Amino acid sequence: MATINEFSAQLAKINDILIPQVVNKRKVVPAYFTREVVTIVGVKTAKSRFLPVSHEGYSNETYIDKVELLGKLRAEFIARKLKGIERRAHMSLFRELVEISNGTEWKTFFEQKFNNKACTVPDNLCIACWNCSLFGGLEAGRVGTFSRIRYFDTYSIEDALDCVATMDSEEGMGIGNQIYEDLAKQRGAETYHLYEYVKPGVHFPFITMIESPTLLDVAGLISAIKRADEHGYGKYSTNHGKFDSEFLAVSTGYPRFSILDLLKWADEDGIDGLKAKFDANDPKAKFDALNKEVTIFGNENILEIADENLKTEFKKYLDALE
Numbered sequence: 516m517a518t519i520n521e522f523s524a525q526l527a528k529i530n531d532i533l534i535p536q537v538v539n540k541r542k543v544v545p546a547y548f549t550r551e552v553v554t555i556v557g558v559k560t561a562k563s564r565f566l567p568v569s570h571e572g573y574s575n576e577t578y579i580d581k582v583e584l585l586g587k588l589r590a591e592f593i594a595r596k597l598k599g600i601e602r603r604a605h606m607s608l609f610r611e612l613v614e615i616s617n618g619t620e621w622k623t624f625f626e627q628k629f630n631n632k633a634c635t636v637p638d639n640l641c642i643a644c645w646n647c648s649l650f651g652g653l654e655a656g657r658v659g660t661f662s663r664i665r666y667f668d669t670y671s672i673e674d675a676l677d678c679v680a681t682m683d684s685e686e687g688m689g690i691g692n693q694i695y696e697d698l699a700k701q702r703g704a705e706t707y708h709l710y711e712y713v714k715p716g717v718h719f720p721f722i723t724m725i726e727s728p729t730l731l732d733v734a735g736l737i738s739a740i741k742r743a744d745e746h747g748y749g750k751y752s753t754n755h756g757k758f759d760s761e762f763l764a765v766s767t768g769y770p771r772f773s774i775l776d777l778l779k780w781a782d783e784d785g786i787d788g789l790k791a792k793f794d795a796n797d798p799k800a801k802f803d804a805l806n807k808e809v810t811i812f813g814n815e816n817i818l819e820i821a822d823e824n825l826k827t828e829f830k831k832y833l834d835a836l837e
């Protein structure tokens with residue numbers, strides 16, 4: 516197996532990517548891109564009801580996003596929803612790391628280091644911190660920085676006819692009353708709302724790429740994904756949209772396959788067949804780099820990268836910020 520040293524040798528350096536520079540009297544993380552890339556591949560399994568809803572709804576019925584794709588009607592989990600929740604999870608991880616590693620309250624630290632701003636997502640971004648460097652941001656009328664992360668829309672492996680509770684399914688739609696209940700009215704169809712939901716156990720493969728990645732970005736994103744799983748994605752995420760993410764591969768190459776390939780492989784060989792493709796010896800799940808890419812397979816190995824490097828790499832970041 517590839518070692519973490521071989522892997523990190525192909526990544527960008529903290530000092531090149533994450534340390535803000537002064538532009539127009541503002542600190543800004545540089546929009547500087549190296550040639551390196553990291554691809555993270557995995558499968559998310561819903562462990563509660565999940566409501567992927569990207570359209571506004573004004574009626575008292577909520578329908579989840581669905582799309583006809585590769586011979587099935589599939590639940591759709593759009594990139595923007597993945598990014599939004601993972602960005603927030605990354606920010607809360609970042610704040611906690613500041614307090615643990617630096618002993619300063621995060622808000623004070625952020626204001627000292629990043630343009631006198633606490634950097635809140637999405638409306639008051641500082642454009643100078645680690646989170647802004649990875650996810651990008653804009654200070655209206657002033658400065659901006661590009662996102663280094665690339666998300667892809669994903670779709671349920673299972674057919675929506677089986678995996679979504681709807682008006683027509685055996686379970687029927689879910690019933691909630693937290694938004695439309697009008698206590699002045701007698702309880703009835705007007706006082707509660709009905710919602711479709713993706714059932715627990717449904718699988719969504721995912722691919723996420725980081726451009727100009729540092730080892731801190733990789734360890735941080737893996738940790739943030741695990742937190743986002745518990746926070747919840749989609750509508751009503753207080754109670755819904757919890758996931759279990761299993762990582763299949765982390766590579767310094769570009770993927771030679773897409774989400775559509777992952778869906779096809781799962782349709783042909785089942786979930787276990789899909790997972791089995793992510794093995795050093797399988798010719799299908801290939802990563803491509805002009806230099807020989809380094810790929811680490813296996814959920815345990817990948818989580819180990821995050822666990823073993825997050826705090827030490829974060830300390831390097833703090834030192835470089837001084």
Ligand SMILES: [Zn+2]
Pocket residue numbers: 629634640641642643644645646647648
């Ligand atoms: Zn920021």
